[in-house]
Amino acid sequence: MPANSLQSQSQPESQSESPSPPSPYLLEMRGITKQFPGVLANDRVDFNVKAGEVHTLLGENGAGKSTLMNVLYGLHQPDEGEVRMNGEQLSISSPSDAIARGIGMVHQHFMLVPTLTVTENVALGLKSDRRPLTDLPTVEKRITELSQAYGLQVDPNAYVWQLAVGERQRVEILKALYREVSLLVLDEPTAVLTPQEVEELIAVLRQLATDGRGLVFISHKLHEVMSVSDRITVLRDGHVSGETTPAETSREQLAQMMVGRPVKLVPDKPEVDVGEVKLVIKDLEVEGDRGNLAVNGISLEVLAGEIFGLAGVSGNGQRELAQAIAGLREAKSGTVSIDGTDVTNAHPSSVRKAGLSYVPEERMRDGVVSGFSVSENMMLLSRRESEFARFGFMRFGAIKEHSSNLVDRFAVKTPNIDTPTRNLSGGNIQKLILARELSSSPKVILAAQPTRGVDIGAAEYINEQLAKQKANGCATLLVSEDLDEVLALADRIGVIYEGRLMDVIDAKTATPHQLGLLMAGVAKAA
Amino acid sequence: MTEIRQRLLRNAIGPMVPLTAVLLALIIGAFMVLAFGGDPIEGYRAMFSGAFGGWDELSETTLRATPLLLVGVGICIAFRSSVINIGGEGQIIAGALLCTTIVLVLPDLPRPVLLPLALLGGAVGGAFWGWMPGMLKAYAAVNEILSTIMLNIVAGYLMQFLLLGPMKDRQSEELGDIAQTERLSENAKLPTLLEGTQFNLGIVVAVLAAIVGFVLLWRTSLGFEMRAVGGNQIAAQYAGMRVKRNIVLALTFSGMMSGLAGAVLVLSSTAHRLSVESGPSGFTQLAGFNGIVAALFGALHPLWTIPASFLFGGLLVGAFALQRAVQVATPLVVALSGLVVVFVVSSESIVTRAREWAERVSQIAKGGSSSGNEPSTPLGATDPGSPRAPDSASEPESTQTPETSSETIVT
Structure with a gap:
């Protein structure tokens, strides 16, 4: 089996070391310090993982999570501190070292080759038993076994480009499992999933832990962290600001540990009397980059003093809709009007003149x-x-x-x-x-994913500002994949799926479960 | 304190690197001279004095630097708008042709009228030659690198055609087919600045153009838009800017500067006529290409391009003095300037690395430890705030270094 050949590569090395003292930890990182010019990214960080547990690493952007994991994965060398696995001290100088030691990582941005099949992607970089020939049938068989054992449904012969985001993530996990990792790091794995998919993933992670692996879960979504973790370590400004378990803490406490001050997780929703219609979208059809109908006949209205939340899994036409409203993409048919002015297919400058402000989704790229x-x-x-x-x-x-x-x-x-x-x-x-x-x-604000990738403190502030604009009588179309955010901010929630508006629900009565079903394309949940 | 020193270090490195690049090129060139059996020290001495050694040499260098500077300013405008203009040669020729035509048609206008008119003609001719690829790029998605290069060739043949046909010197007809115009009106001669030298008004025009270029790019709303389009087309478009119009304008302005160079070349030529005897590049002195190097040498900043053009112009002039002094083959001179080009152009990455190095050194001086390992790309995009590019990591994050907040909350 190819995986065994990999295991045997690392075996002689570990045997040559002195017999290791028994350690309760699978992974132990002690006193990790990493200095970058101007920034102390990690300051004497202790972090450990037991076999069979999910240990969450929580922290804001820039708190040092990535640096710590890059040290673990051999991308950075720590200035001080040591990394031990099963009590044995390691020096990991490259990702291939890390992989050989049984450390696997599922990156937030998948590292898959779209034009290859699932099997080929898994086999990529491994030595075949029949080299120089490939031995894909064996790989495929093993993938099938693994995917059945852990409920990671995926067709081994499908091409990666054909797979949905959730499936691609399963391939990444399978890739790691195939390499028989004992420690699996998942970097923001839920960012791209629907609530239902998140539940499935959490179940998979629990089972992987039960089988004796150690899991490091990186996330900033507090409710997921509470539901998946056995232990939680919070980083702030490069050092550990606390270690706790879900039973001992609350979301509010976690947020406070991350930011260093009390944080209002659920923003105040000011009660504003809605005024006249400010944004009207009527039967809008917009083509996507591949000539498909990315927006397929959407009609909606947003009133002054109202926040309309548009929820949906990424890639269901939100980007094209936003671009069409802002005048950055041609509308095939239908109309858009802002404050009474028809701005369908107008130049962005005219759309702005009509009163639109636009907070784009890809802020570094577009903003x-x-x-x-x-x-x-x-x-x-x-x-x-x-x-x-x-x-x-x-x-x-x-x-x-x-x-x-x-x-x-x-x-x-x-x-x-x-x-x-x-x-x-x-x-x-x-x-x-x-x-x-x-x-x-502005008269109309189009905000696409305004708090994505933003730390809690800044998100709190951004939400406050949106609420303030609402009180000023602004009509806001909030496009977001973050259900919590939509539920917290919006007055009405529309769910977009495959370019269609599935339903519009009053935020007061909406539940995550109901929205999740709509996001998955299941028509009106009773 | 450290911050001030750090900033000083960083700013000092900027202009130092192109200079170092030239130095490196000269060192390698020295070995080449040695290989050809020459004495490099004697050669370089000749080179330096040939470029800057006296009034004659200085004025020769100035003459050479003037078109470089004008083209270079145009290159700054184009490159800052993310438009790659390789069409300097063609734009010089187009400018020269229109300028010459005006002087040929209206030779008797008084100098204060004719001279500005001729220069204006040059600017308009070059602007037209830049406007064409601009329109092609903006509205027909034609790559401007290709179209500007092609238009160089078109301009070259157009000049040959015109100088052998309608613009041909009738008096020299009996001498055979010499592709040149008649001697131009004396009223169109660029006045000399200093009696007895070759310093003429051209360099004043060029320096003024550099100032105009700077003001345009950094002091006007139009330049702001052009730079925004150059920096991020999507963001510019979404901010309501007319991206296509800005692309056309950038190439037009860029061509205008080169066209001005063409006019200056004609109006300050010793023969005082437009001649294509030694081929189109004989007339342009390849300033359309060398101007790009001057602009890059000047960090794409119109004002820095002024000294850069003088240095590069001096190098070109001095190289021939070197060749005469140590009796090496002529191609060596070409190879030497080629070396300089390669080193100057690649100096940008050297600048980046030197900055990294400077920051690390000042870091060590500050007391922080630093391993030899470079901060490579972080895990994913999860932590955009964590150290990324070394030159960007220094300032903003320092506000949240651990020293500032030591309190720890334990639940």
């Missing part, structure tokens, strides 16, 4: 010019307004004042307004975009 300074990015919209430009020349005094003002008001953490935007963290870039978009006193 800012990363080489520009904070101040320049603040001016991206108002570059020609008479306040900031006279006779075609920019008025730097006014621009500087305006930018500093916005940086203060929206709590953008930046050394100064001339700092290149690419040096800011994701959350601060999102705040910058929000500052720019909301300061133009």
Whole structure:
């Protein structure tokens, strides 16, 4: 069996070491310190995993989770500290070392070759028993065994490009299991899944743990963390700010450990009297990149003082819908109008003039010019307004004042307004975009995944700002894959599936279960 | 304190690296001279004095630097807008042709009218030659690298055709087919700045153009838009900018600068006529390509391109002095300037690495330990705030280093 040949490669090495003292831990990371220029990414971090447990690593962006896992996976060398597995000290200098030691990792962005089959992807990089020939039937047989044993349903002969996101993730897990890992690290595995898929995944993870493997689960979704973990370690600013178990803690406590101060997880939902219709979308059809009908006849209305949440699994037409509204993608048929102005297929500048603000989904890609300074990015919209430009020349005094003002008001953490935007963290870039978009006193806000990848503190702030705009009588279309966020913020929730609006539900009566079924395309849940 | 020093270090490295690149090229060149049996030290001495050794040499260098600077400024405008303009040669020729035509048609206008008009003609001609690939790129998705190169060839043949046909010098007819115009009106001669030298108004025009280029890019809303389009087309479009219009404008402005170079070349030529005797590149002195190097040498900044053009122009002039002094084969001179180009162009990655190095050094000086391992890409995109690119990790995160918050919450 190919997997055994891999095992045997690592065997002689481990035997040559001195007999290891018995250790209660499968993995032990002691006093890991890693310094980067200007940042102490890990400061004497202790982290350990027992065989048979799911240990969650929780922390905000930049807290040092990735650095710690990169040390484990051999991508970084720690400045201080040691890594032990089964009590034996290791020096892991590359991912292949890590794999040989039985450490597997499922990355957030899948590392699969789309044009190869599932079997081929699993076999990739392994030595075949029949080399130089491949031995795919054996691999396939083993995949089938594994997928049956753990309920990881996937067709071994399907091409990866044919698979849905959830299935691709199963392939990643199978890949690790095939290599007989004893320790499996999952980096934000639930980010791309529907609530039902998350439940399935959690069941798989529990079973993997029961079979004696150690699992490291990285996530920032607190309710998942509470339901899957045996233990939770929280990192903040590079050091361990606490270790606990779900039984001893609460989501609020976890959030506080992550941020260092009490955090309001569920934002206040101001009661606002809704006004007139601000955004009207009627029978909109939009083609996707591959010429498919990505938006297939959607009609909806958003009123002043209302947040309309559009929930759905990523890739069901949200991106195309948002782009069509903003004038960035051609609508095949149907109309879009903002505050009474028909803006169907209008130039983005006209759409903005009609009163739209747009917080794009891919903020680094679509929202800012990363080489520009904070101040320049603040001016991206108002570059020609008479306040900031006279006779075609920019008025730097006014621009500087305006930018500093916005940086203060929206709590953008930046050394100064001339700092290149690419040096800011994701959350601060999102705040910058929000500052720019909301300061133009919009009538309609189109916010796509406004808090994705943003740390809890910044998310709390962003949600507050959206609620404030709502109180100001703004109509907001909130596109989000995060059900918690939609439920917490929206007044009405529409679910999009394969380019169609499945249903629109009042947020007061909506349940995650009901929305989850709609997100999976199951028509009206009774 | 450390921060100030760090910043100083970083800013000092910027201009130092292209200089180091030239130095490296010269060191390798020295071995080449040795291999050809010459004395490199003597050669380089000749080279330096040939470029900067006296008023004659300096004015020769200035003459050479003027078109480099004008083209270079145009390149700054194009490249900052993410448009790759390789069409400097063609735009120089187009500018020269229109400028010459104006002077041929209206030779008797007084100098204060004719001269600006001729320069304007050059600018318009070059702008047209840049506008074409701009339109093609914006509205027909034609790659501008291809179209500008092709238009170089078109311009070259167009010049040959015109100079052998409608614009041909009638007086030299009996001498055979010489592709040149008649001697141009004296009113169209660029005035000399210093009596008895070759310094002429051209360099003033070029320096002014560099200032205009700088103001355009960094002081006007239009330049802001062009740079935004260059930095991120999607973000620019979504902010309501007209991306296509900006692409056309960038190439048009860029061509305009090259066209101005063409006008200056004609109006300051010793023969005071447009001639294609030694081929189109004999007229342009390859400034359309060398200007790109000057601009890159000047970090794509119009003002830095001024000294860069002088240095590169001096190098080109001095190389021939070197060849004469140590009697090496002419191709060596070409090879030497080629080496400089390669080193200068690759210096950008050297800058990046030097910055990393400088930051690490100042880190060590600060007391922090640092392993030789570079922070490579983190796990996934989960932690965009964790150290990524080494040059970006330094500033913002330092506000949240562990020293600032030591309290620990244990439940």
